[in-house]
Amino acid sequence: MSQLSFADLLQRRLVFTVGKGGVGRTTVTLGIALEAARRGQRVLVVELEGARGLEMALAAQREQVHPPAWLDRIEYMMIDGRRALEEYLGLIIPVRRLLKTVFSSNVYQYFVAAAPGLKELMAIGKLWYEAEQRNPEDAAGASGAHQLVLVDGPATGHSLQYLRMPQAALEAFPTGLVHREAERVVGLLRDPEATGVVVTTLAEEMPANETFEMVRGLDALGMHTAMLVVNQVHHAPCTRAELDGLPVAAPRPLAVVPATRARSARTPANPEVLLSEIVARAHEEIGWAEINASHVQRLAAQINAPLVELPYLFNEEFGPDEVCRLGRTLAEQLDAVPPTAPRPRGGRK
Secondary structure (H helix, E strand, C coil), X not given: CCXXXXXXXXXXXXXXXXXXXXXXXHHHHHHHHHHHHHCCCCEEEEEECXXXXXXXXXXXXXXXXXXXXXXXXXXXXXXXXXXXXXXXXXXXCCXXXXXXXXXXXXXXXXXXXXXXXXXXXXXXHHHHHHHHCCCCCCCCCCCCCCCEEEEEEEEHHHHHHHHHHHHHHHHHCCCHHHHHHHHHHHHHHHCCCCEEEEEEEECCHHHHHHHHHHHHHHHHCCCCEEEXXXXXXXXXXXXXXXXXXXXXXXXXXXXXXXXXXXXXXXXXXCHHHHHHHHHHHHHHHHHHXXXXXXXXXXXXXXXXXXXXXXXXXXXXXXXXXXXHHHHHHHHHHHXXXXXXXXXXXXXXX
């Protein structure tokens, strides 16, 4: 594979973050946005008809006592397919009275509800429009135009549904306006210098299997997987040999733990008991690290893209500081690996 630096990623106009629900897709999206903004980029972060998790995470960044100085370089947008369609119709039907009549008609309401893939197509069309607004000559963003459109996509299957729509429209309409518009969008999506996809996953069996399906779907669409992010990776703090001979606490039912913790808060901890609990947790962490390592190896062997591992953070709370930290970790890992010779696309084992 050819190595991708973080600066290379920022050269794209449009970057999608995709993955199975619950793998930390929104965290990765915001982490990339924050690091890009810290490096001077103006970024438009976009959610596609989601639960506004990205909007809330960005608001948490702004509500800090001392928010990062570069937050003003990040702009947020929610794209709803129906609203994008109405915005598009507003451009081609300049008469407001006629436009209002169209929107209120039963025929229009039925058409929007029944037309398969229409809202997804219009949402991707809106992304194309936003990406075309980028001014690549304005490195400092002095014009106010964003330089990168970063999309927090929905879960795997729905993301592919969005990304398939322009190609479906291209095939369904061999000529005419829809064909020309779809052709331009497909051209942008398939251009590896303009568009990249950051696939986010966990080093576990089900997320890894879904990741393989996602990458196969992207390949079928002719889209470029720019990077694979493996999130929440456990790394062993020691080896099993180092734990040999140390006492290990016996496993206990979860229901027992709160009462035990309540007693330990009132009485001094027994050093031997404390040591045995620490050793037990170390064995658990080694087990998780071994499971994660096997799946990371499997992902790296089958997906032809730079791979970044983000650590599992053992924090009482996961907040704005942790998101910034992960974004910086991602960038540092990309920048730390020396370039390698390009490998032909599709060269899987």
